[in-house]
Amino acid sequence: MTARSADAGGGRAGGGPRRGRRGRPGRPRRGGAGGRGARDPPPRPRPHPTWGAGGPPGAGGRPPAVAAGWAPPTAEAVVELLKHHGIALEGRHVAIVGRSNVVGKPLAQLLLAENATVTVCHSRTTDLPAVTAAADIVVAAAGRIGLVTGANLRPGAVVIDVGTNESADGSIVGDVDPESVRGTAAGLSPVPGGVGPVTTALLMRHVVIAAEQAGRTADTAPA
Incomplete structure (x- = not known):
């Protein structure tokens, strides 16, 4: 060179x-x-205030919908509503009608964490009335007016109506026909006024706890 x-x-x-x-x-x-x-290293997600770092008990830990540390508030509202009214969950058969990622699937994981026996039904379920008639608790979350009737329930069953639908006259109704279940079900959550307000309250609780956690993190961060 x-x-x-x-x-x-x-x-x-x-x-x-x-x-x-x-x-x-x-x-x-x-x-x-x-x-x-x-x-x-990237920050790790904060643990759920109730479950802790390991997620809810049960197979596989947290379901995908709650991997970030918070249960979807509507699914959590169903469990909180049942507990508030003293409805036992351990060992009970719960039929969930609907398999959405924000209600049906995470609710199944939350109920399994309470040691309930859970059956998730959907549009391809064969003989849906037979499944709901065998359940102690029925959660309707499919978005279809009048999907659950008294003929589909066992006497004394508890029914939680998560559905929010607009009827022909413009009123808001659920997935359950309230007139037909009267006299058969031991309890039915109303629509509106049942799961909805509890969902709002839980969402606000999540926001407050998240803000408190963020404040503590900012206070302890190095200058």
């Missing part, structure tokens, strides 16, 4: 920096100063 080519290229013979394949300065090796290994 001539003196001219060494000076022009700025290569190793001229004492210049070592260059990469495309003429750019070589990157520091991974794990060195400024490399990927020097970055801080």
